[in-house]
Amino acid sequence: MLLIKCPWCGARAETEFSYGGEADIKRPEAPDKLSDKEWADYLFMRKNPRGTHRELWNHSQGCRRWFGAERNTVTYQIADIFTLSEDSG
Amino acid sequence: MFKESNRSHGLESFIAPESEQNSQAQIKVSIQSNVAHINLRGKIKHRPFLEHMETVLDQKLPVKPNTTNFENHSIFWLGPDEWLILCPLSEATKLVKDLQGSGGSMHAAVNDVSGGQIALRLDGNHVRDVLAKGCTLDLHPSVFGQGMCAQSNLAKANVLISMGHEPHAFDLIVRRSFSDYLLHWLKVAAAEYTTEWSES
Numbered sequence: 001m002l003l004i005k006c007p008w009c010g011a012r013a014e015t016e017f018s019y020g021g022e023a024d025i026k027r028p029e030a031p032d033k034l035s036d037k038e039w040a041d042y043l044f045m046r047k048n049p050r051g052t053h054r055e056l057w058n059h060s061q062g063c064r065r066w067f068g069a070e071r072n073t074v075t076y077q078i079a080d081i082f083t084l085s086e087d088s089g
Numbered sequence: 090m091f092k093e094s095n096r097s098h099g100l101e102s103f104i105a106p107e108s109e110q111n112s113q114a115q116i117k118v119s120i121q122s123n124v125a126h127i128n129l130r131g132k133i134k135h136r137p138f139l140e141h142m143e144t145v146l147d148q149k150l151p152v153k154p155n156t157t158n159f160e161n162h163s164i165f166w167l168g169p170d171e172w173l174i175l176c177p178l179s180e181a182t183k184l185v186k187d188l189q190g191s192g193g194s195m196h197a198a199v200n201d202v203s204g205g206q207i208a209l210r211l212d213g214n215h216v217r218d219v220l221a222k223g224c225t226l227d228l229h230p231s232v233f234g235q236g237m238c239a240q241s242n243l244a245k246a247n248v249l250i251s252m253g254h255e256p257h258a259f260d261l262i263v264r265r266s267f268s269d270y271l272l273h274w275l276k277v278a279a280a281e282y283t284t285e286w287s288e289s
Contacts, residue, residue, distance in 0.1 A: 012225070
């Protein structure tokens, strides 16, 4: 089991968290000008790298806040934990 | 003993009649039915919010994660912008009104969530051992001591566990819909100890 360090609550068991997929995906600024291919890209296409992956986590059974983690998809080692700018209290 | 003034909580079947109460029990479970739960949300960086709340509550909000402040009311840290306040049921309506204030420039949310959750007090030397059976938190006194609180899972149910009022007393706050399940689990988990179940 992973021990994930919530930026607020500290290290907690993986069972308290839920995974939120790839981080840093920005909603298109002009959605009505997008082609179908660009929409599909935004909605469905993910990097799925082997190695370092920036991803979102939610401390759903704890403080219920979103944050980001930089996790290695091979070793499961979490190198960095970061908060999302607006939600730091 | 079921008192007229107490709010019904559906857990009456767990409470032993007064004649069967065992005051020497190793673990005492008390259902806190006369307590109101108020959820408070707001940004601590927002000065009018913090000043107004701390004036009305007459105590500091615990802004450090996983901590409590039991000076006046029982206040638990739930998140960087969220707290739980426990107060006597009879004072809740006035407190909610006072916390909401006159509105103005303050950005905050105050909600009475008493109907949705229930508080239990667990007292005794072996409470830690029982809780540890269903919880991933490190409950050792050196890590989880007085004045601490944490939201986590207890036997898969989402709970707020807190330590503070007395050296061996834990407060357990759980959603009402999970309370029946959690008390059944607690009964089995604490089977090796003598227990007393009451209401206050």
